[in-house]
Each structure stands twice: as structure tokens, then as C-alpha cells.
Amino acid sequence: MAKSKEIKTNAMRILDRMKIPYSHYTYECEEFVDGLQVADMLGLPHEKVYKTLVTQGPAKEYFVFVIPVAEELDLKKAARAVGQKSLAMLHVKDINGVTGYIRGGCTAIGMKKQYRTVIEKKAEALPTVIVSGGRIGSQIELAPADLAKAAEARFEDVVTE
Secondary structure, eight states, X not given: OOOOOOOOOHHHHHHHHTTOOOEEEXXXXXXXXXXXXXXXHHTOOGXXXXXXXXXXXXXXXXXXXXXXXXXXXXXXXXXXXXXXXOOEEXXXXXXXXXXXXXXXXXXXXXXXXXXXXEEEGGGGGSSOEEEEOSSTXXXXXXXXXXXXXXXXXXXXXXXXX
């Protein structure tokens, strides 16, 4: 009998191509669940699981932020981090058109275009972080520095106190 082949997402193919090591987790899910529910389903600590948020600046530029699932993006800090006067969250209906990913499966690795990306500074102190693998039901764990390399991101303090 043929061995079942793991289905790779675009994000995983990019990590493989860059020779960046990662672990892959899957969970059963038919529709969007938030990051806290995903962490709980996989038995993972909330502080290690990160969500990917997409924002838009006044000039219709897009910016990506990767923050802990239990935290909120501070739009003022985020705007300062990317040199904007203000930022607004991207509307859910626009996520696929802008990123190529769907809500709940959005990751900073391998979006349609390379947007300026910021990872919450707290991630730097962790040995690994867990982010979406690029589709609902898929998570990947990797070193924060490797995530930053793959997403061409930098670390900044962007969450609310």
C-alpha cells in the first residue's frame, strides 16, 4: 500500500526551499476558529501560538503583524513601527484577495506579495513560535529568527500593554 504523502502548503514549500527546519501540526476543522481555540485543540501554550493580522495604511499599502494569539495589536504602535500615521485592520472579505490566504489560514510566509512584516518583540525570547501553516487545520512551529527570515520581517513591540 502506498504511503500517504503529507500535503505541503505554499508556506511549507518555501521553508523547505530555504532549508528552514519546522514542525507541522494538523487539527480537524471545517471552518474558522480563533487562535486560542487552535492552541487549546493542539494542547499548546497560548504564549507560543501567534496569529497573523493584516492592516492597511492611508495610502492603501498593506502591513502584516504577527502577534501572540491572546494579545491585541496596538494600532498606534503598529503604525509607528512601519512609519505610518495610522493603520486600520483589513476587512475579512479582503484577506484572500490581498494575501492569497483565507481567514484562519493566513500566515506571513508566502503571501501573494511581500508586504512589510513585523513580529511582536516578545517572540525573540522564545525558542520557537507556532503560526498558521497556510491553511485552516495546519500550524507550523519554527524558531522566531527563522520566521523573520522567511517572512522578511523584523521584531518590534506592537501589542497593547
